[in-house]
Structures are given as C-alpha cells and as structure tokens.
Amino acid sequence: MRRPLRGRRIRKIIFRPDVRQEMRENQVLELPAEMLVALIRQLADQGWNSSQQALEDLKDADLRSAKAHRVKSASVAGIYELRRDALATTPERTMDLARFAAKAREEEAESVRLFRLHLTTSLLLCMITDDATRAISSTSITGIEVDPTSQAVGAVGEIATSHALELCHTLVRNGWRSAELISQALTETDSPSTPVWMASARALAHEFGERAKETRPRLRPTTDLERFSQEMCRTAESQPIKVFHVFDAYGWHGICALSGDQNRAIGSVAMKK
Numbered sequence: 001m002r003r004p005l006r007g008r009r010i011r012k013i014i015f016r017p018d019v020r021q022e023m024r025e026n027q028v029l030e031l032p033a034e035m036l037v038a039l040i041r042q043l044a045d046q047g048w049n050s051s052q053q054a055l056e057d058l059k060d061a062d063l064r065s066a067k068a069h070r071v072k073s074a075s076v077a078g079i080y081e082l083r084r085d086a087l088a089t090t091p092e093r094t095m096d097l098a099r100f101a102a103k104a105r106e107e108e109a110e111s112v113r114l115f116r117l118h119l120t121t122s123l124l125l126c127m128i129t130d131d132a133t134r135a136i137s138s139t140s141i142t143g144i145e146v147d148p149t150s151q152a153v154g155a156v157g158e159i160a161t162s163h164a165l166e167l168c169h170t171l172v173r174n175g176w177r178s179a180e181l182i183s184q185a186l187t188e189t190d191s192p193s194t195p196v197w198m199a200s201a202r203a204l205a206h207e208f209g210e211r212a213k214e215t216r217p218r219l220r221p222t223t224d225l226e227r228f229s230q231e232m233c234r235t236a237e238s239q240p241i242k243v244f245h246v247f248d249a250y251g252w253h254g255i256c257a258l259s260g261d262q263n264r265a266i267g268s269v270a271m272k273k
Contacts, residue, residue, distance in 0.1 A: 033063040039135040050095035050140035068113040077104035083250040100139035155195035167265035178224040178270035182254035185246040205232035231267035
C-alpha cells in the first residue's frame with residue numbers, strides 16, 4: 001500500500017549524468033510523486049501561498065506522477081500576463097497569479113518546464129527549471145468549469161491532442177499569440193484527443209471580421225482577431241477547413257483552424273469568455 005506523502009521530504013534533487021542528458025533531450029518529462037512534492041515544498045518554503053495550500057491538500061493524497069512540459073519562458077510570461085489581466089475583476093479565484101507572471105517575465109533561461117496537479121478544489125501549476133532540479137514559481141485557480149467541447153455535439157472527428165499541439169507550435173513560431181494560449185490549454189488537458197468540426201472560411205472571415213470592426217471598447221479581451229479574419233479571407237471557399245476549440249480554466253476560448261486533412265494549421269484566435 002502506498003505510504004501517505006506526509007513526512008516524505010527530499011531536500012536536494014540530484015540526477016546521474018545519463019539521466020540529465022535524457023532530460024535535456026525530452027520535451028515532456030514524467031516526474032514521480034516524490035519529486036513533485038519536493039519541488040512544491042521548495043516553493044512553499046519560499047512563501048508561495050499556492051504551494052503551501054497544495055502541500056496541505058496533498059498530505060493524504062494518492063499522488064502518482066505528472067508530466068512536465070518544456071516551454072519558452074517568454075511564452076509563459078505572455079500567456080500568464082493575458083490570464084492575469086483577464087481575471088483582474090475576480091482575483092479571489094487565483095493564488096500567486098500576478099507574481100507567477102512576473103517571475104516568468106524575469107526568468108533568464110530560454111526554456112522552463114510546467115507541470116500541473118488537480119487538487120481538491122483547485123488546479124495547481126508549477127514552473128520549474130528545464131533540468132527539473134529547482135522550482136521557480138507556482139499559481140493556482142479555483143472554480144474549474146467543464147470544457148464545453150467534452151460533449152462534442154456536431155463534431156466530425158477528432159485530432160490527437162499531441163498532433164494539435166504540434167500544429168499550434170507552428171503558429172506560435174509565426175507569431176500567433178492566440179496559439180500560445182491554445183498550446184498551453186492543450187498541455188493542461190488529460191484527454192488524448194480533441195474534437196474537430198467542419199467550418200466555412202467565408203463564415204469565419206465574416207464573423208471575426210465584424211468583431212474586429214467594432215469601434216466601441218471591448219469588454220472581453222481578444223487576441224489575433226483581425227489577423228484570423230484576414231487569414232480566413234485569403235483561404236479559398238472551396239478549401240475544406242476544420243476547427244477545434246479549447247477552453248482554459250482562466251476563461252479563455254481559443255479556436256484553431258486546420259486544413260481539411262488536419263496536417264496544417266491555418267490560423268487561430270482567442271477570446272475571453
């Protein structure tokens with residue numbers, strides 16, 4: 001029977017050279033429970049309230065492992081600054097969000113890793129060094145809603161979440177900020193696949209073009225609205241298009257448009273619900 005986590009403490013995380021090399025080569029690492037607790041404890045000892053609360057929630061938990069994804073520090077900063085600003089009116093839902101965003105912006109290393117844990121009433125996110133030996137920061141959010149796409153009404157198929165993530169990364173490299181939000185949401189899901197729907201380039205161009213033309217101040221933030229509309233205008237109406245949706249815990253709704261064969265990402269947009 002698994003011993004409870006209470007009392008198990010790792011003060012220093014040290015890896016053999018061959019293990020360190022393997023970690024450098026892997027985009028995703030599977031971190032065991034003992035290591036997760038050690039990293040969270042580092043942050044708790046540094047005064048991160050989200051990690052302190054997480055340790056309380058984990059005392060008698062049957063924690064097993066979690067995936068730590070490699071991401072660009074600048075991308076994390078951009079994503080969590082957007083999430084911070086979008087939740088400015090409901091700060092009680094989060095712990096350490098502004099501090100987490102600031103820490104990501106200050107980070108000198110090009111890449112870091114993120115892992116998340118679903119706790120009793122919240123979602124914890126931790127940022128750690130690329131070699132997984134030191135914890136950098138953490139944040140948590142409560143009031144997680146059910147993803148509306150989970151029912152997949154009207155979907156024509158699915159795309160592997162890993163493949164969707166690869167396609168989003170091509171958009172990120174081309175400067176689509178909304179794709180950064182969508183990529184992060186994809187890494188936060190436990191589902192191996194994501195539903196896709198058929199779409200019309202003309203309809204998407206019209207819908208988001210009209211939104212982009214609005215002159216009154218937007219009550220809900222958006223990103224890549226005009227660019228997405230323009231990309232849809234350039235897409236031939238005869239070209240089959242599919243889309244998938246993501247909804248993150250911070251209230252963002254992302255849409256990514258794909259070619260009909262699901263092998264190319266055309267564009268993306270994200271809006272605060």
